[in-house]
Amino acid sequence: MSVDLAFEGPDDLLPTVAQDAETGEVLMLAYVSPGAVERTRETGRAHYYSRSRDELWEKGATSGNVQRVEEVRVDCDADALLYLVRQEGGACHTGHESCFYRTIDGEEVGERVFDPDEVYG
């Protein structure tokens, strides 16, 4: 039985956390539409919905830094998701492994694993 997600319609979005299944590192937070969840489950690769571009996207489609999804979890209220993933390259467009590479004081604590100019340039 699949959990009934708290989408209020086909255009509604829910926040989704991507976590490295191996290291436990929280890689990013993005949003999913019902269609993005469906594509993720069909392909085994993480899909999200971009609020700025207003479109469904596959993580890594441009950069090659895809996320292979080992498990999708839902929270108690079914209004947030957790993707447990194997991350190719780094998750962040800045070249960092995780988008959460800074403390709130601006100290850089996360590792940079690729050169964004080479990947996106």
Add this chain to the structure above:
Amino acid sequence: MSVDLAFEGPDDLLPTVAQDAETGEVLMLAYVSPGAVERTRETGRAHYYSRSRDELWEKGATSGNVQRVEEVRVDCDADALLYLVRQEGGACHTGHESCFYRTIDGEEVGERVFDPDEVYG
């Protein structure tokens, strides 16, 4: 220098992930207002903003299951936060350690660590 968070005003909310600083487990996803971030930093205990009750709340104020915040991180766009915490008891009101205790197929994979009837009853 503090990172300039992407709040669009004093009532704006940003999604925040709480992660167990020791085990790496993703515990919950909730929302923060500018005031909630401020209270979190002042007290060292996780504060959030409840969208349903429309109020700032301290995690664990009722249950005792407080979160001591070791570090606050922000993502690349400064529109999501990550609290690295020491969780007292469990994070979820269902008694589970993490709110993400189910797979999307409804399989229970997370551990139950307290009896909610005893804590909230």
